[in-house]
Amino acid sequence: MSTPHPVILVVNAGSSSVKVSIYVVPDAAHENVDIQPSLAAHGQIEGIGVAPRLVARMADGREVTDQKFPVEQVPDHDAAFRLIRLTLSVALRDTPPVAIGHRVVHGGSDFADAVRIDDAVIAKLQKLVPLAPLHQPHNLTAIRAIRGAAPDLLQVACFDTAFHVGRDELAQLMALPYEYYEQGVRRYGFHGLSYAYIARRLKQVAPDLAEGRVIVAHLGNGASLCAMRGGKSVDSTMGLTALDGMPMGTRCGSIDPGAVLYLAAQGMSTDAIQSMLYGQSGLKGISGISSDMRALLASDSPRAKLAVDYYAYRAAQEIGKLAVTLGGLDALVFTAGVGANSPDIRARICAHLTDLFGISLDPTANGDSCQRVSRDASRVPVLVLPTDEEGMIALSTARILRESGGL
């Protein structure tokens, strides 16, 4: 009987959901760092502590389970993680994982790449909690829960910030007294796993463009843009926290900091301001209807239209800003839920860019979300590349597993 291939779990613990994917490491990946582990199964629990629902599927789409649970049974992330793992291990006939790769939102300035997790790493990540209050605590809960249950199992942290480490000081500064910058109050940038994946993908599909000045628009529930030169981050729209930049599903994006002071002076508590800026703003705040782009595009409400118009306007403005940083633009890439799937939003954003950049979309290619959605005559090519943050985590985890002699 042949030995089963090694299995890696990828854990993405969000504020009210936990996603776990199982990847299988093929033989070729034991030698070659560029061979991507293949997805075998995926499970996620949403509505933890409110209305838990577990959905798990094999990679070919076969459903393993789709179940709702009473809140008492899945009150927290710990319980959610155990439940998913149990479900998926049954689906995979209980092959134990050889490593776990975690998505960790904030790695500060210390981590320019994925890292093996030990006590010192956990202590550093704990210190960064105030910079990502909605995400980092859940990332750490998952790490600690696994460490408690299997102390010797290799765990790897893959950071949303790492891709942006090493940018010029100008891209990291905010015009506060300089000692705050030295203390770490600086612009870090996020969605780095997605950008690292897209940089890698662009090199495969359009190596000539990948060498040049590229702006990637990651438009999902969270949204940001990244300016890359030769596949490296030069600047991005997110800052100290994942609130900055363009408006998102529920987050405000850049606002006048004076608005926060004004609200505080009116008696609004820090907690209330925080929950408004992270959870009640952006598309949801302006429309008063939903944070979901599909719902807004389907709505007749004038405020839904206003929210979508503002979103496209601000995204285009940020593209202009990043193009200044790059000193020009050789390609624009759209990715993530909205970016990869919404011809309408791509068209609205690009309409703002026609005069300045000579961008012109091909309506048929854009309507079909083809890989290249611009006309041949477009001065700047526009591409659509679906992202794969979890695949990127699996790749980095396999690399560290290999480096530590585990493959």
Ligand code: ADP
């Ligand atoms: P997350 O940031 O949580 O990973 P996604 O990248 O999956 O989110 O993006 C979710 C967003 O993508 C939602 O606003 C959803 O409405 C939007 N979206 C997905 N498909 C489409 C589509 N065909 N048209 C417009 N928006 C879409």
